[in-house]
Amino acid sequence: MMIEGRKKAGIFQKRKRPRTCVGCGAEEGKKNLLRIVRSPEGVISVDPTGREPGRGAYLCISLECLNLARKKNALSKALKVPVSASFYDEVAMYIKAKLDGQTNEKEKYINSKFLDLVGLSARAGMLSVGQDKVLQELKKGKKMLVLLTMDCSNNVERAIAGYKEREHCTVIKLDFLDRKTVHSKLNLGKTQILGLPLDSGIAKKIEALVTEGVGDYE
Secondary structure, eight states, X not given: OHXXXXXXXXXXXXXXXXXXXTTTOOEEOGGGEEEEEEOTTSOEEEETTSOOSSEEEEEESOHHHHHHHHHHTHHHHHHTSOOOHHHHHHHHHHHHHHHHHHHHHHHHHHHXXXXXXXXXXXXXXXXXXXXXXXXXXXXXXXXXXXXXOTTOXXXXXXXXXXXXXXXXXXXXXXXXXXXXXXXXXXXXXXXXEEEEETTSHHHHHHXXXXXXXXXXXX
């Protein structure tokens, strides 16, 4: 039984061993890298599945790593065949498309998660909606996270500028939220400004989400 366990553990480790990017030299799991394969017939291609038969070379999904590989002629060395400049261009197009897709998916996630968190703060009675309400809380000396829509007016920004300078609030202007969305998705009217207590857990989650993309997204 112990021998079988060791064999199984060995197989598991083999499957999980990292691969090395031929561009930057970093080690990553296969799912985080792009595999380039030379088929048994000698044809070089991008292998999106990572399972095509043949000799493989790995790249981070990064144009910077691709450029490093191009400068070092790394794909030719790894695959043991000449690799043309046009193939590098083909890989660059693939990586750009992949990155654009990831960005779009992440943006969708952030938008959805943001709306969920704001809705939760509203239901909990923590959310101040509109300029008058936000300013009222700031005048009481409360520190707030202030969220501005992308189409907010200069007057609104000027109204809170002094509080921002005195560090009474953290202000984030959202490039994905407009007044129409606040009205249609959150049912909060076409307001330009929202606020909630800066030290609240929801405020911290919102700030991390919109400034760093932090959350459950992978």
